[in-house]
Amino acid sequence: MKRALILDLDNTIYPVSSIADKLFLELFELIDEKLADKQAAAKAKHELTRRPYQHVADEYGFSDDLRGKGIELLKNLTFNEPMQPFKEYNVLRKVKADKYLVTTGFTKLQYSKVKMLGIADDFKNIYVVDPELSSKNKGDVFQQIMIDNGYIVEDLLVIGDDPQSEIKFANELGIDTFLFDPANKHSGADVTYRAADYRDVAGIVN
Numbered sequence: 314m315k316r317a318l319i320l321d322l323d324n325t326i327y328p329v330s331s332i333a334d335k336l337f338l339e340l341f342e343l344i345d346e347k348l349a350d351k352q353a354a355a356k357a358k359h360e361l362t363r364r365p366y367q368h369v370a371d372e373y374g375f376s377d378d379l380r381g382k383g384i385e386l387l388k389n390l391t392f393n394e395p396m397q398p399f400k401e402y403n404v405l406r407k408v409k410a411d412k413y414l415v416t417t418g419f420t421k422l423q424y425s426k427v428k429m430l431g432i433a434d435d436f437k438n439i440y441v442v443d444p445e446l447s448s449k450n451k452g453d454v455f456q457q458i459m460i461d462n463g464y465i466v467e468d469l470l471v472i473g474d475d476p477q478s479e480i481k482f483a484n485e486l487g488i489d490t491f492l493f494d495p496a497n498k499h500s501g502a503d504v505t506y507r508a509a510d511y512r513d514v515a516g517i518v519n
């Protein structure tokens with residue numbers, strides 16, 4: 314039995330691809346302008362739909378100038394157009410357990426997405442892990458949630474799409490994990506549960 318679910322946001326509750334072109338229009342133009350290696354630019358833009366900007370910037374050799382300009386842009390960015398959760402999310406919504414949202418990204422932008430998705434009331438608390446504001450990671454937040462609410466690791470299930478992020482940090486703490494893998498991209502990932510939808514979650518919780 315699980316008392317609480319900890320959810321990731323991007324690509325777990327909604328697909329980033331549904332907003333990426335509009336959301337990242339200016340940033341993508343900046344990358345095209347400043348990154349001479351066109352192949353790297355294309356890859357970096359794709360990676361930005363699934364990983365934090367700072368990690369992508371480091372991996373794809375963004376100059377200090379490009380890195381800084383991108384951060385300035387994203388720091389003040391909000392998304393203000395209608396957004397839809399995955400249809401699979403409705404199943405999660407109905408699961409009876411405390412729910413927490415833990416998402417990595419720029420604070421203003423992440424909260425604007427929560428607002429446009431209309432999901433704020435689904436959660437007991439929402440945490441944005443913002444690499445520009447703090448060196449804390451998702452694992453630190455998971456521990457904080459346990460301390461603040463008196464949960465033990467067995468009480469929790471962490472749900473996300475990224476084996477290198479929430480899944481990894483949950484594994485390190487011994488928390489059970491549920492990998493949402495609709496495209497079957499991570500068949501070898503180290504997880505407790507893995508599925509293309511959220512139908513099994515209610516059974517895991519009860």
Ligand SMILES: [Mg+2]
Nearest residue numbers: 321323324474
């Ligand atoms: Mg994600």
